[in-house]
Amino acid sequence: MLIDLLVSLLLLIGGSFALIGSIGLARLPDFFMRLHAPTKATTLGIGAIIVATVIHVSARDGRLAVAELAISVFLFITAPVVAHLVAKAARSQRKD
Template identity: 70%
Template sequence: MTVAPSELLVSLLLLVGGGFALVGSIGLARLPDFMMRLHGPTKATTLGVGAIVVGAMVHTSVTTGRLSLQELAISLFLFITAPVVAHVLAKAARARSADPGGD
């Protein structure tokens, strides 16, 4: 049984994406204050979901023979909106109190 190079690439992207998403989720749950917990979903989870979406784009492109623009648009919007949302949340936390980590 032979494995196509595109299948290996898609598998690698899914594993890397899942690993980044797991690390980001653990950071969200385990870090001590709000500002530190904000880094989990905005950094690692964004990269994880981005890798998963790129893996889906590669798989769809290989199976259909054409570029999949839906996955490309999803990854573009993800990488644009996640930092903006994190910035807005951080500014709101700073405006709310001098110690945003005080749960």
């Protein structure tokens, strides 16, 4: 019961962060601002959803969910690197 409540709370938090990041991507005026919204908010949202999945699978199966942990490590390593590279490419193309 307590685990279900924790998983539900993490899913709601993750979904809220993902929604805010998506709205920011659509509504912010500048390219660099639009880049910031999904890399921060959506990464946190997906991270919370993956943590909820790890807790749920670990409680259900009685083992550590290794695949979900690998996904979260991959996500948290690649998302900032890709955002940095995209920002550098956009900055080099920018004409002031």
